[in-house]
Amino acid sequence: MAIKRKPKLAVWKFASCDGCQLSLLDCEDELLGVADRINIAYFLEASRDTVKGPYDISLVEGSITTQHDAEHIQKIRKSSKLLVAIGACATAGGIQALRNFKDVKDFISVVYASPKYIDTLDKSTPISSHVHVDFELQGCPINKRQLLEVLSAFLHGRKPNTPPHSVCIECKRRGTVCVMVAQGIPCLGPVTHAGCNAICPSYCRGCYGCYGPKETSNTGSLSSRFTRLGMNDENIVRSFRNFYATSEPFRKESEVHNHL
Amino acid sequence: MITPSIKVMDRVILERNHFQKLIDVLITRDYRVVGPTLGEGAIVYDELNSVDKLPIGWTDDQDGGTYRLKKRSDQALFGYVVGPHSWKKFLLPSALRLWQAKRHDNGFQIIPENEEIQKFAFIGVRSCDIHAVSTQDKIFMNGQHIDPHYQSRRKDAFILAVNCGKADGTCFCVSMNTGPKVTFGFDLAVTEILEDNNHYFVVEVGTELGAEILHEVTYREANGREKKLADGIIKNTARQMGRVMDTTNIKDLLYKNYEHPRWDDVAKRCLTCANCTMVCPTCFCTTVEDVTDLTGDHAERWRKLDSCFTMDFSYIHGGSIRASTKSRYRQWMTHKLAAWIDQFGMSGCVGCGRCITWCPVAIDITEEVRAIRENEMIDTSTISGKEKTNAIA
Ligand code: SF4
Ligand code: SF4
Ligand code: SF4
Numbered sequence: 133m134a135i136k137r138k139p140k141l142a143v144w145k146f147a148s149c150d151g152c153q154l155s156l157l158d159c160e161d162e163l164l165g166v167a168d169r170i171n172i173a174y175f176l177e178a179s180r181d182t183v184k185g186p187y188d189i190s191l192v193e194g195s196i197t198t199q200h201d202a203e204h205i206q207k208i209r210k211s212s213k214l215l216v217a218i219g220a221c222a223t224a225g226g227i228q229a230l231r232n233f234k235d236v237k238d239f240i241s242v243v244y245a246s247p248k249y250i251d252t253l254d255k256s257t258p259i260s261s262h263v264h265v266d267f268e269l270q271g272c273p274i275n276k277r278q279l280l281e282v283l284s285a286f287l288h289g290r291k292p293n294t295p296p297h298s299v300c301i302e303c304k305r306r307g308t309v310c311v312m313v314a315q316g317i318p319c320l321g322p323v324t325h326a327g328c329n330a331i332c333p334s335y336c337r338g339c340y341g342c343y344g345p346k347e348t349s350n351t352g353s354l355s356s357r358f359t360r361l362g363m364n365d366e367n368i369v370r371s372f373r374n375f376y377a378t379s380e381p382f383r384k385e386s387e388v389h390n391h392l
Numbered sequence: 393m394i395t396p397s398i399k400v401m402d403r404v405i406l407e408r409n410h411f412q413k414l415i416d417v418l419i420t421r422d423y424r425v426v427g428p429t430l431g432e433g434a435i436v437y438d439e440l441n442s443v444d445k446l447p448i449g450w451t452d453d454q455d456g457g458t459y460r461l462k463k464r465s466d467q468a469l470f471g472y473v474v475g476p477h478s479w480k481k482f483l484l485p486s487a488l489r490l491w492q493a494k495r496h497d498n499g500f501q502i503i504p505e506n507e508e509i510q511k512f513a514f515i516g517v518r519s520c521d522i523h524a525v526s527t528q529d530k531i532f533m534n535g536q537h538i539d540p541h542y543q544s545r546r547k548d549a550f551i552l553a554v555n556c557g558k559a560d561g562t563c564f565c566v567s568m569n570t571g572p573k574v575t576f577g578f579d580l581a582v583t584e585i586l587e588d589n590n591h592y593f594v595v596e597v598g599t600e601l602g603a604e605i606l607h608e609v610t611y612r613e614a615n616g617r618e619k620k621l622a623d624g625i626i627k628n629t630a631r632q633m634g635r636v637m638d639t640t641n642i643k644d645l646l647y648k649n650y651e652h653p654r655w656d657d658v659a660k661r662c663l664t665c666a667n668c669t670m671v672c673p674t675c676f677c678t679t680v681e682d683v684t685d686l687t688g689d690h691a692e693r694w695r696k697l698d699s700c701f702t703m704d705f706s707y708i709h710g711g712s713i714r715a716s717t718k719s720r721y722r723q724w725m726t727h728k729l730a731a732w733i734d735q736f737g738m739s740g741c742v743g744c745g746r747c748i749t750w751c752p753v754a755i756d757i758t759e760e761v762r763a764i765r766e767n768e769m770i771d772t773s774t775i776s777g778k779e780k781t782n783a784i785a
Contacts, residue, residue, distance in 0.1 A: 165686045280686065288688045293681045297666065297702040300752070304670035305486035305697055309432035309476050312752050314459045322665035322752050336432070347703045348717060350663045357457070357753050 139188035139287065142174035144208055146194025146201050147228055147256060151273035152219035153177045153193050159276050166280075169287060185211030189286060192265075195221040195228060195256045202253070202262060209263035214286060217259040218279065220272035220375040224344055227272075229256040229378040256378075269294065270325050272342040272375040278327050296347040298322050299339050302330040311338055318358045320371060323349040323381065344376035351385035365389040398603045401596070403619055404611045406582065408591035411469065412443045413609045414552075418513040421605070423550055426482060427515030428475070434459060435475040437482075440515055447472060454745065455561040455634070456754030467591070470516055470584050473560040474744050478673035479525055482512055483545045484532075486697040490541075490680070495689040507541075511548035517578065518556055519571030520563075520744040524673030525551075526577050530736055531676055541695075550601065553578035555626050561634035562745030564758055568637065570742040572629040580606060583622035594622035635745060637758040638765060639729075642739075645765060646730040650722060654763045659718035661753050666699035668747035668755070669724065674740050679704070700724050725760060 173183035190212035285292035299321035311317040319338035372386040532542035556572040565571030574581040579602035582593040669675040679698035706713040732740030
């Protein structure tokens with residue numbers, strides 16, 4: 133679907149840290165090109181000027197955590213031709229989805245001076261739990277190169293090149309030596325979605341899994357390796373309960389090792 | 393002293409302190425000299441302009457899923473085996489732009505890549521890797537379709553081979569008949585000898601170019617004792633193989649056992665991370681990615697190293713053919729050890745052990761073959777040829 137007239141882009145925010153939207157602002161050099169090709173119709177982080185919908189592409193950041201959000205996302209879906217969820221919050225519920233493992237009321241009573249003002253849902257959920265999502269771009273935060281790739285792809289009617297394979301492939305393509313094999317550092321790369329270009333291993337750190345699960349993620353086998361490397365169950369739970377804690381493979385694996 | 397004239401198959405002595413001269417001669421002859429060096433906790437392949445960049449006095453200790461650098465008690469230049477990189481890093485780059493395109497009024501114009509490839513000199517190529525390079529030569533240069541990118545990197549490459557002075561925990565070149573002695577495909581092949589106060593190389597001349605280059609470096613004649621010492625070192629290495637693979641009738645064994653329960657077992661362990669294929673010196677699969685910029689006036693086509701362990705690899709209209717991990721691991725191993733024989737007339741495995749060392753969960757190709765062999769399935773020879781082909785596809 134190649135769009136002829138200047139397509140209208142909207143950027144929306146739900147429960148999130150703004151990091152993914154910032155990736156768009158961070159495209160300093162490319163931003164002029166973006167503005168030249170796309171009518172940035174609604175992007176509060178960049179401009180107070182807004183243009184009414186409908187929109188050709190909506191980028192949605194953040195997870196749904198309130199009743200108000202749940203209603204608002206329906207309206208956004210209705211006014212968007214293409215809806216792209218960006219980041220860990222929008223694609224999996226984000227770090228705030230850690231509440232899903234507990235009773236949120238317990239947190240509210242501890243954290244807030246006047247709990248009665250807090251109106252929140254029990255769970256933090258991804259956009260796809262509420263409306264149809266056309267494309268999900270994973271990452272915490274997303275990679276700006278990939279964001280531009282997704283925008284270019286949709287503008288020109290082609291499939292985005294955001295392969296869902298392991299981080300290991302990126303490691304090997306750049307010639308980075310595996311930190312798990314050569315140094316015994318636990319690494320989530322073999323179960324994590326590529327996209328960051330294996331930054332952490334290239335700085336001698338294990339992958340933290342910020343891009344979420346890759347396709348056919350075998351978390352069970354990797355956990356056994358972590359155990360052999362001397363990691364205890366508590367820390368295995370921690371490594372899977374990060375940015376993508378409630379994504380199916382990571383959630384399940386953390387539950388296997390959680391004895392609380 | 394008159395330098396004796398040397399010819400192919402001669403064996404002479406190169407002293408350790410003349411090794412730098414060898415590198416210098418190669419650089420003067422306009423080679424891009426690359427070889428083993430220390431990097432990120434392993435011995436990797438990179439630029440080498442000085443002998444001091446070699447991992448002098450270092451060795452490696454390898455087993456399934458682990459690799460550790462260790463100090464040696466001597467100052468050997470080549471006292472280790474193969475690491476995470478292979479020569480395909482240079483011959484088959486992991487990402488290569490094939491061409492660009494620019495839009496104009498009534499169409500687009502292709503801008504070809506004008507690659508200037510400096511000829512390579514590979515220092516320290518092991519016998520298993522010579523077999524691996526020759527395997528890729530056959531695939532990329534000897535068939536009907538020649539790969540120009542591979543060919544331009546390969547055709548003028550100078551190879552300084554090394555006969556291994558030690559084998560490691562994951563080596564099994566003896567089983568695959570690919571080492572440790574270098575037998576072909578080299579310009580010069582050295583065996584490193586360290587005795588008391590002497591440190592030298594017995595050099596075998598493989599080509600006239602090798603003889604010419606050695607002639608520009610200083611060398612002396614080798615005596616019988618030195619030649620014998622070199623032979624002994626290689627024989628000794630052959631006895632140290634960390635792994636063994638029984639390859640008897642391996643093609644039929646795997647073709648007959650494509651429903652063996654062991655494939656389910658390995659599928660539970662395999663992460664489909666693709667490390668094995670990325671480090672394998674013979675794995676050659678690539679994918680092609682087309683990208684456009686935001687303006688849509690500029691496009692590029694890239695070729696990237698790919699792996700049969702991804703879903704996209706077998707994606708055709710409607711989905712992936714090999715959705716299960718079982719089918720992907722089975723495809724890899726059966727191609728390597730069986731279908732490769734039908735396809736190229738040789739095994740796709742040279743016994744370098746990289747896939748065993750660099751598998752994060754220590755899956756071991758020799759162990760998988762053993763498990764299947766030891767507990768072979770009932771004879772399925774009644775299955776027709778056509779069904780067999782479908783099953784391994
Ligand atoms: S360092 Fe991590 S991501 Fe890289 S190859 Fe090793 S396990 Fe995979
Ligand atoms: S299959 Fe494994 S042992 Fe055989 S050549 Fe490839 S990496 Fe080396
Ligand atoms: S065999 Fe090992 S290296 Fe290969 S894909 Fe499976 S887990 Fe990864």
